[in-house]
Amino acid sequence: MRINILIVGGLIVAVSILFLYSVIIASIFGFILGGLNIIIGLLTPKALGVSVPDDGQGPLKLMLDKGVIRTRIYTVAFSEKNLVLRKLGSANLTVVTALLLALLGAALAGYFGIVVGGVTAFSLQEFVTQRRRDRISKGNPLEPSGAGDLEYSYDEIEQIRLLGNRLQVNLNGRAVRITISRKYPRIMEPVLEKIIPAKIQSDALPSGRVP
Numbered sequence: 001m002r003i004n005i006l007i008v009g010g011l012i013v014a015v016s017i018l019f020l021y022s023v024i025i026a027s028i029f030g031f032i033l034g035g036l037n038i039i040i041g042l043l044t045p046k047a048l049g050v051s052v053p054d055d056g057q058g059p060l061k062l063m064l065d066k067g068v069i070r071t072r073i074y075t076v077a078f079s080e081k082n083l084v085l086r087k088l089g090s091a092n093l094t095v096v097t098a099l100l101l102a103l104l105g106a107a108l109a110g111y112f113g114i115v116v117g118g119v120t121a122f123s124l125q126e127f128v129t130q131r132r133r134d135r136i137s138k139g140n141p142l143e144p145s146g147a148g149d150l151e152y153s154y155d156e157i158e159q160i161r162l163l164g165n166r167l168q169v170n171l172n173g174r175a176v177r178i179t180i181s182r183k184y185p186r187i188m189e190p191v192l193e194k195i196i197p198a199k200i201q202s203d204a205l206p207s208g209r210v211p
Helices: 003-019 025-041 090-137 184-195
Strands: 060-069 072-079 084-090 150-153 157-163 166-173 173-177 200-202
Touching: 003 025, 003 090, 060 084, 060 090, 060 184, 072 090, 072 184, 072 200, 084 090, 157 184, 166 184, 184 200
Parallel strands: 157 200
Antiparallel strands: 060 072, 060 173, 072 084, 084 150, 157 166, 166 173
């Protein structure tokens, strides 16, 4: 269950009630999308964040529920030998969906419809990406299987840097910058130091800011 999506859905429904006797179409639009947000919030489980296998015996050593490279969203998994990124979705699709729902909302419910349509698009993104994340977790997160998946051997990685809300992977002649939650590096660092001690560097300050 995603509390933030449930709260958004509840707020939309509450505002729709206020419109019930004045702007009927806006109220109906709000009830529909508010209800959709509530359903999405109930069906979307809470993301796990950083996962570290309890036994530590299998090939999977560390997994992040979300990492973003430009507009693409991935799961990020570390094994004994490789870094694997499995594609979950694209922010471009969310923007297009938000634009379409916002335009529909504008036509039916004015500014209220624009806000509701945009918010609902992001709720839908969370639902879809979580479903894909669940499928990856139930399968083998270390096995690239689709277009857009990425895999890097530790042999080709020169250095991995933890920079506050970024994970920077320095390869031969280029760098891959992955945006992550600021909460992740402190959990990741001790695990990565065991896997690849010679290649990990943490530049995160106590405040979580990048120097």
